[in-house]
Amino acid sequence: MVSQATQLAVKAEVVVKNFGATSVLHDLNLELPIGEITVLMGTNGAGKSTLLRILATLTQVDSGTVSIFGADIATNGPAVRALTGSVLHSPMLYADMSVRENLMFFADMYRLENVDDLIAQTTVMVGIEPRIDDRVRTLSHGFQKRVALARALMHDPQLLLLDEPESGLDSQSVDRLDRILDEYRSSGRTVVMTTHIVEHALELADRAVVLFDGRVGFNSENPQRDREAIQEIYSANRISISSLESQPQ
Amino acid sequence: MFKVLNLLDPLLVLSAALMGVTLYLIFQWVPTELNQGAVQRILYFHVPVAWGSMLGIFVVSGSSFMYLWKKNEKWDRLAVASAEVGVVFGGLMLLTGMIWARPVWAVWWTGEAKLTTALILFFIYVAYLMFRAYFPPGGQRQRLAAIIGVIGAIDTPIIYFAANLWSQAHPPIVTGPAADAESTLGSDLGMVLLASTLAFTFIFIYLVQTRYKIRKSEDDLVELKRTSTSSSMPAGAN
Amino acid sequence: MKGSLAIIWAIGRKDLLLEIRNKEVVVSVAGFALLVLVIFTFAIDLNQGNAKLVGPGVLWAGIAFAGVTGLNRAFALEVENSTLEALMLAPISRDLIYLGKALGNFLFIAVAQIIVIPLFAVLFNLIVFRWEMLAIALLTTLGFSAVGTLFAAMSVRVRAREVMLPLLFLPVVTPLLMAAVESTSHMVNGRSWSDMAQWLQLAVAFDVAFIVVSAFIFQHILED
Numbered sequence: 001m002v003s004q005a006t007q008l009a010v011k012a013e014v015v016v017k018n019f020g021a022t023s024v025l026h027d028l029n030l031e032l033p034i035g036e037i038t039v040l041m042g043t044n045g046a047g048k049s050t051l052l053r054i055l056a057t058l059t060q061v062d063s064g065t066v067s068i069f070g071a072d073i074a075t076n077g078p079a080v081r082a083l084t085g086s087v088l089h090s091p092m093l094y095a096d097m098s099v100r101e102n103l104m105f106f107a108d109m110y111r112l113e114n115v116d117d118l119i120a121q122t123t124v125m126v127g128i129e130p131r132i133d134d135r136v137r138t139l140s141h142g143f144q145k146r147v148a149l150a151r152a153l154m155h156d157p158q159l160l161l162l163d164e165p166e167s168g169l170d171s172q173s174v175d176r177l178d179r180i181l182d183e184y185r186s187s188g189r190t191v192v193m194t195t196h197i198v199e200h201a202l203e204l205a206d207r208a209v210v211l212f213d214g215r216v217g218f219n220s221e222n223p224q225r226d227r228e229a230i231q232e233i234y235s236a237n238r239i240s241i242s243s244l245e246s247q248p249q
Numbered sequence: 250m251f252k253v254l255n256l257l258d259p260l261l262v263l264s265a266a267l268m269g270v271t272l273y274l275i276f277q278w279v280p281t282e283l284n285q286g287a288v289q290r291i292l293y294f295h296v297p298v299a300w301g302s303m304l305g306i307f308v309v310s311g312s313s314f315m316y317l318w319k320k321n322e323k324w325d326r327l328a329v330a331s332a333e334v335g336v337v338f339g340g341l342m343l344l345t346g347m348i349w350a351r352p353v354w355a356v357w358w359t360g361e362a363k364l365t366t367a368l369i370l371f372f373i374y375v376a377y378l379m380f381r382a383y384f385p386p387g388g389q390r391q392r393l394a395a396i397i398g399v400i401g402a403i404d405t406p407i408i409y410f411a412a413n414l415w416s417q418a419h420p421p422i423v424t425g426p427a428a429d430a431e432s433t434l435g436s437d438l439g440m441v442l443l444a445s446t447l448a449f450t451f452i453f454i455y456l457v458q459t460r461y462k463i464r465k466s467e468d469d470l471v472e473l474k475r476t477s478t479s480s481s482m483p484a485g486a487n
Numbered sequence: 488m489k490g491s492l493a494i495i496w497a498i499g500r501k502d503l504l505l506e507i508r509n510k511e512v513v514v515s516v517a518g519f520a521l522l523v524l525v526i527f528t529f530a531i532d533l534n535q536g537n538a539k540l541v542g543p544g545v546l547w548a549g550i551a552f553a554g555v556t557g558l559n560r561a562f563a564l565e566v567e568n569s570t571l572e573a574l575m576l577a578p579i580s581r582d583l584i585y586l587g588k589a590l591g592n593f594l595f596i597a598v599a600q601i602i603v604i605p606l607f608a609v610l611f612n613l614i615v616f617r618w619e620m621l622a623i624a625l626l627t628t629l630g631f632s633a634v635g636t637l638f639a640a641m642s643v644r645v646r647a648r649e650v651m652l653p654l655l656f657l658p659v660v661t662p663l664l665m666a667a668v669e670s671t672s673h674m675v676n677g678r679s680w681s682d683m684a685q686w687l688q689l690a691v692a693f694d695v696a697f698i699v700v701s702a703f704i705f706q707h708i709l710e711d
Contacts, residue, residue, distance in 0.1 A: 020386040021474040058572055060710040062388065082578035092573035094501070096508045108497040109577035111490055151573070317707060372658040379654060383645045392707050393641050397655065400637075403700055404659050407693055411662035414685055418669060 008070070009034045009159055009190035010055060015064035017050055024050045026214040028064070032207070034158075037181060037191040039201040039223070041230065042211035048194040049089070051211065052163050055192065056086040068159060082110070085157035087165055091144040092151075095137040099128060099147050102136060103154065110155040122150045127176055141168040149177070160184060162193035166200070178204060202227055260458065264451035271445045279441045288352050293441050295345040297449035298338045299367070304453060305335015306370060306401070309377070313398025316391065322468065325391045328398055330460035332377055334453060339371045360419055365412035366405070373401045494579050498587025503594060505564065516550075516557035516599035521606060523549030528610050542611040543671035547627070547664055550603065554596050554631050555653045561592055562639035563648075571643075575709055585636060585705035589698075592632035592639075600624050619674040619683065626690040627667040630697060634660055637701040640708050666690040 010032040017025040024047045032038050040048045053059040054066060057073050057080060066073050068080045093102050100119060107115040123129040126146045136144060145168050152160065160181075166174050181191055181204065195201040201223075202208065208223040208230055209216055220226040255261070275293045282289035308331035316324035346364070347357045358364065377397045384390040506512055527545045531537055565571040565588075574584050604624065608615045638655045642648040657664075667690070670683040 018387075018475060021471045023475045056576060058575055058710065060388070078578045078580055080578075081576060084576075086576050088569075088572070090569035090572075092569045092576075094505060094570055095568055096505055097501075101504070105497060105501050106573065106577065109494065109574065109579060111494075111578075317704075369658050369661050372654075376651075376654040376658060380641075380645065380651060383647060383651060385644065389644075389710070396637075396641070396704055396707060399704070400659060400700070403696060404662070407662045407689070407696065411665045411689055414689065415665050415669065 007033060008067075009036075010066070010068055010192065011070075012051075012054075012066045013064055015051075015054065015066060016062045017047070017054065017059065018062055023214055025054075025061075028211075028215050030209065030216055030219075032190065032192065032209075034069075034190050035185060035188045036206040037185050037193070037204060038207045038209055039205040040192065040194045040209050040211060041198065041201070042217070046211040047214055048211055049163055052086070052088065052161050052192065052194060055159075056084060056088065056161050057081055058088075082155070083158045084161060085152035085155065085159070086161040086163075087145070087148045087152045088161075088163045091136075091141075091148040093136045093144060093147055096135060098135050099123070099132045099139075099150075102147065103150060106151050107154060112155055118154055119150075122154050125153065125180065126150045127173070142170060142173060145169060146173065149180075153180075158189050160189065160191045160193075162191065164194055164196055166195060166197055174200070198231070202230070258455070260451060260455040264448060264455055267444070267448035267451060271441070271448045274441045274444055279437050282438075285353050288349060291345050291349045292438075293445045295342060295349060296442055297446040298345065299342040300446055301449050301453045302335050302339035302342050302367070302371075304450070305331045305338060305457075306374065306405070308457070309335060309374065309398045310402030310405075313395035314402070316395040317399065322391075325395065326461050326464040326468070327457070328395065329378075329381060329464060330457045332374055332398075333460055334456045336371070336374050336378060338449075338453065339367070339374065342367065343371060360412075360416055362409065362412040362416045365415065366409045369408050369412075370401065370405060373397075373404065377401065491579075491583055494583045495587045495590055498574070498584065499590035499594065502561070502588070502591030506591075506595060511564075512557045512560050512595045513598050513602075515560060516553045516596060517602040519553035519556055520549040520599065520603045523552065524603070524607055524610050533611060538611040538613055539672070539675050542607070542613050543668045543675060545611075546604070546607050546671065547667045550596070550600065550627075551631070551657065551660065551664055552653070553599070553603075554635060555656055557595055557599065558592060558632075558635040558639045558656070559642070559649060559652050561595060562588070562636075562643050566643045571709070581706035581709055582702040584709070585640075585702050588640070589632045589636040589701075592636050593628055596628045596631055597624070600628065613675045615671075615675070617674060619670065619680065622687065623667055623670045623674070623683075623690075626687065626694060627663055630663040630690065630694045631660060633694060633697040633701055637697075637705065637708070640705070663690055663693050666693070 008031050010030065012028055012030040015025050015028040015030075016023075024045075028047070028051070030051075040051060042048050050059060054061055055068065055073075057077050060074075069083060071080055073080045094105070097105070103119045103122070104115055107118065112118060119132075120129070123132055126149050128143060128146050128150060131139060131143065136147065139147070145165070149165065152162075165177055169177065184191055185206070193201075203224070205223050206221075208218075208220045208226070210218040210220075210230060212218070218226075218230065220230060223230065271293070275290055279290075279293075281287055309328050312324040312328040312331070315321070316328060350359070351357050377394060380397060381390060381394050384393065524545060527541070527549075531541055565574070575581070604615055604620065607613070635652075635656055638652055638659075642651045642655065645651045666686040670686045670690075673683040673686075
């Protein structure tokens with residue numbers, strides 16, 4: 001039982017999250033094994049971003065338990081965060097500091113050592129080293145996204161959480177991102193991401209989890225094979241939700 | 250289901266009856282205090298509402314602490330109910346106190362320690378209610394409000410100590426006609442005060458209880474809305 | 488513990504670096520406080536007796552009101568680009584974030600006072616360059632930043648946060664404000680340390696209570 005639990009990167013049990021009168025997640029159960037790239041899918045408001053924020057320990061669940069690598073996130077916050085790297089909607093960078101200053105500051109926050117070498121490696125990996133001494137304010141959105149990715153990768157996390165990482169990136173950068181994620185998977189680490197490019201996600205992912213109505217609606221271990229089913233759910237959801245909205249109360 | 254205003258609520262009947270007795274005692278039974286005159290009768294309201302506002306602050310602090318500890322909704326409801334009733338009682342306390350002080354002390358307001366403390370605490374709990382009103386709804390609002398409640402409780406002894414030191418350095422100006430005179434009423438005063446305090450305590454409890462129930466049905470309504478919107482969607486795809 | 492102090496200092500140093508580049512907080516706090524002082528020199532006839540009587544109160548009321556604007560600004564900065572969330576993602580406990588932000592606010596208000604207090608001495612013609620003034624200013628600034636950082640973090644998500652922060656902050660710091668005004672008043676009247684001892688002790692008690700409680704309570708503030 002214990003050994004099985006430690007095989008899982010993410011385990012969520014009967015998770016409930018409400019914002020006022022809106023129910024975002026209810027009774028969500030999810031198990032994600034180590035070493036896979038999982039894509040979270042679902043319509044707007046299905047709870048993808050909320051789930052990522054819960055895994056990143058930014059949002060507290062109302063009830064239920066979530067553990068990452070076997071550790072309950074409610075009681076092991078700092079330890080779990082040390083294993084996790086996140087790129088969420090906003091780049092989360094100090095606009096009036098340079099890329100290097102930002103990365104050095106966050107390296108301090110993660111208590112990293114050999115910071116100069118680390119920053120040099122990471123910035124080359126995400127392709128921002130030519131602009132390393134520019135203020136973040138002067139960078140385009142796509143560049144800021146890459147800096148955010150560098151911040152998330154610097155401490156070599158075992159679990160990478162990405163919320164629509166392709167948004168704002170050109171196709172070259174998306175390819176670069178794919179290479180990084182591939183490398184990540186092949187070294188036995190885990191990625192959980194959301195995306196708005198379904199086709200791209202299905203090519204990349206080992207597993208597709210479709211969130212629907214605050215629960216896991218479909219959990220596919222072979223997204224390529226289940227491509228049609230997934231897209232059907234997608235379009236079915238759209239239809240059912242839009243017809244619901246147009247109904248008179 | 251319950252009715253919010255039940256005229257036969259035993260607590261309401263009891264406090265109404267006690268209030269009737271108290272009014273009789275204050276305006277018919279107890280003799281007029283000779284040094285201060287008729288205005289002294291305001292004391293029979295002032296002391297009980299002051300007691301009620303203190304009770305309110307005490308309950309807010311206690312239940313805020315319990316909410317942070319146990320995360321149970323009922324403590325949050327109790328905190329908001331007693332904060333609202335306590336602030337109303339506190340406002341009445343400040344008002345009746347000023348009306349009494351003007352003829353007796355010859356000033357509306359003075360830097361006396363208890364007055365200063367009461368005023369600052371009043372402001373803290375008004376801020377508590379404003380915070381609740383301005384903050385977006387959800388669990389975070391309740392948590393943060395509870396933190397303000399706890400901070401108010403921690404601040405109270407410090408405020409009182411400071412106000413005391415301050416009033417020693419700046420002796421309050423109390424120059425009214427009868428400021429230092431002994432009361433001519435003796436034990437009658439204590440007797441009326443006791444009855445009045447009891448009546449106001451029951452009203453306090455009744456109001457808090459009613460507000461608590463309203464808060465509860467507000468929460469139930471939100472819950473109902475939530476379940477009805479999510480169940481009206483088609484069931485999961487597999 | 489060494490690691491924790493390094494984290495707190497890193498957060499404070501980062502705030503200082505941004506402040507040196509933007510000059511938003513210190514300039515607004517010092518400017519606002521100076522304006523309060525200048526307006527009072529017109530509002531009140533400042534002969535020698537009056538200056539000693541009202542000067543300390545005007546000084547600390549000005550610094551308190553100006554401090555609120557600075558505290559608001561200092562936290563808004565972390566929210567504008569969601570960098571507060573980046574701090575929350577780091578594997579450090581939340582009390583270190585609180586202590587780091589409080590350190591930054593302490594430094595800002597302290598620097599603003601280094602500008603304001605000498606000008607107060609000039610405008611009100613009072614002698615303030617004494618050790619007593621240093622002790623009073625340090626204790627008051629410590630308490631202001633301890634309480635202010637906590638309430639600023641709570642107010643960031645409130646509609647009309649510019650109004651909410653002073654409404655929460657000012658009543659709670661009243662005891663500290665009394666202590667600052669009374670001790671400063673003793674000082675300008677040439678009294679000794681022992682006369683203001685009780686007030687300084689009160690300020691110490693206030694600071695200790697609120698630093699400990701705020702650091703402990705801060706973890707409840709950040710998550711939503």
